[in-house]
Amino acid sequence: MDPIRSAFQDDPDMIELVSEFVSAFPERVAALEECLAQGDLPQIQVLAHQLKGAGGGYGYPQITEAAAALEMVVKEGADSSLVKEKFEFLRETLGAVVVPEVA
């Protein structure tokens, strides 16, 4: 996957905030993994929903898209392989984000 940069990486008001948002990705991924392991689908839906709402606002429409896809399959009660697939895609997307440098 190509590196993903925030649409706001040059916005001085946003740079610090975006950096903080990105640095918390590992915790979000870990939380999702744990829910996945425990089969806690409602919580996956919540976490995906939050990322969907926040991603675009931080200049990452790709995150919103990937998180929306995960939320959708959980909501629709799709089987676990599809949930896993969407989760993997979200993780990959988050992994492709380039940490913006705070000046």
Next chain:
Amino acid sequence: MNTELPNPSRVLVIDDEEAIHKLIEVRLRPEGITVTAELDGVHGIARAISESPDLILLDVGLPNLDGFQVCRKLKEHPATRNIPIIFLTGETTMEAKVRGLDMGAVDYVTKPFEQTELRARVRAGLRTKRLQDLLERKSFLDGLTGLWNRPYLDQRLVSELNLSQRYARPLGLLMVDIDHFKLVNDTYGHLFGDIVLQGVAEELRGYARRSDLVARYGGEEFGLLLTDTPLSSGVYVAERLRASVEARQFEVRGKSVAVTASFGLACTENIIGEITPQSLIDAADRALFASKDAGRNCVHMCKGDELTRVMESDLPSSDE
């Protein structure tokens, strides 16, 4: 009258995602808006009640109490009923939007939001709030004179009476009636009558103390609520106002005309029997009628059963 919002405007965000709190705070900062935030509905409602923000941004998908339930509670509570709510929603279905608006929200913003759209919608919401506040204040103002109106005086009379009784502090009421106002109207016309009302209102407001509430009680009658004021100091206020009304000159048809007013003063300390808004008003009215009977342009006070004329010369000179 100051119609501006207290600056800066305050927005409360209720959203279970902290990243959204920070994002909104940064995005609204250039608008001069301060943002506070809560992660769930229960805390959000508590904060809305205690801080009464100018606007609430409310997430629909909250844990436990969802956004619609929070909205309903906010709309039911007297302290938060008039705060505009904008829903933040990941839902883009028409049903979700319509449901939110039907519950009393003024608008919705779809997440993820564009910053320019968020700002524009928040601005519009704050505008609504400003107009609402203005309307509420206006409904308590007398249009002609800009003084408080009778409903407001009546309302404050009740609350000030409670306070005065709880803290054992005297509350004074001064009733004022312009003398021969009908004659002024008949002689110079109603437009001039309006000018006289405005002029007298200006004198009352200008010479009253900062803590006195000045209201137009109706027609050519005015009422002043004098907090923490026994008769002994109320008479100074009354006499000063009487003199200032008498001294004011009104120009009409190339000549100068002066009007006078009669004053009636009462105080909670000098009421016989139960102290109620009505008994205080009655006492002040009796004193006012006594001033009319005594030839007008004077002050009477009601002390128990006794109606006493206040003579300017009786008052020891005061530096007040």
